[in-house]
Amino acid sequence: MVLPGNAEAGRVKAEAERCLECHVQPGIAQGHSAGEDGKFARLGGQQHAYIVKQVQDFRAGRRKNDFMAMMANSVSDEDVADIAAYFAAQPAMPAAAKEGGKGGATPGVAAVLFRQGDAARKVAACAACHGAGGEGIAGVAPVIGGQGRRYLSQQLHNWRSGERSNAPGPGMREAAAGLTDSEIEALALYVSEM
């Protein structure tokens, strides 16, 4: 069961537990690390249930990252629900400004993969699960539009190699499995501009 959480309590806890140091959104409050080049995940505007699941997965070792496993073990289920509520209530992730942001993304190989996929290689359209603008579909797949470019690229590599395998179904791994390095870079740029 996922506790609903309290966003105001979550704001205080996210600060006290240091989550903001790495996961703050550019343009919101203090912090820097999730900043322009997006090495760490942005959590602002992310789905509540998705955030909670990831923390549980780090804790249980279903998603591997030593530092996040330590952070996940240092907070209670109630803390996580509150912190997730705080992040989920924030505005959508701000798109990178390069091509004008939101909708201004450069067309090309990434746009085709995102919208249509490539049936010949069993690459499903990203939009089918993540929404036409990467805004996420509750209960299906998380927000990715406006997520940091470096983080997106890293995660796509992790899905492809199997380093990350904590999705509820096989769809995400299958979609990543057929991507080339240059397609991953193109998709990471495209999605970060959405």
Ligand code: HEC
């Ligand atoms: C020192 C930096 C740092 C701090 C502090 C930190 N994290 Fe993280 N967090 C990371 C990194 C790095 C990742 C990506 C791990 C990976 O590669 O899978 C991550 C990933 C996550 C994710 C998954 C994001 C996604 O889009 O899938 C969640 C949720 C998360 N952290 C929550 C938290 C919470 C809650 C706290 C505070 C209790 C916290 N983090 C503190 C560095 C940090």
Ligand code: HEC
């Ligand atoms: C069948 C549905 C499905 C398809 C198709 C799909 N995804 Fe996903 N994706 C998911 C799910 C579900 C997750 C989250 C899994 C979890 O709970 O950890 C995810 C996670 C991700 C993440 C990690 C997000 C984060 O915050 O860490 C990225 C990046 C991503 N997808 C990009 C893509 C791209 C790019 C494509 C197209 C090539 C794609 N996905 C196609 C279902 C899908």
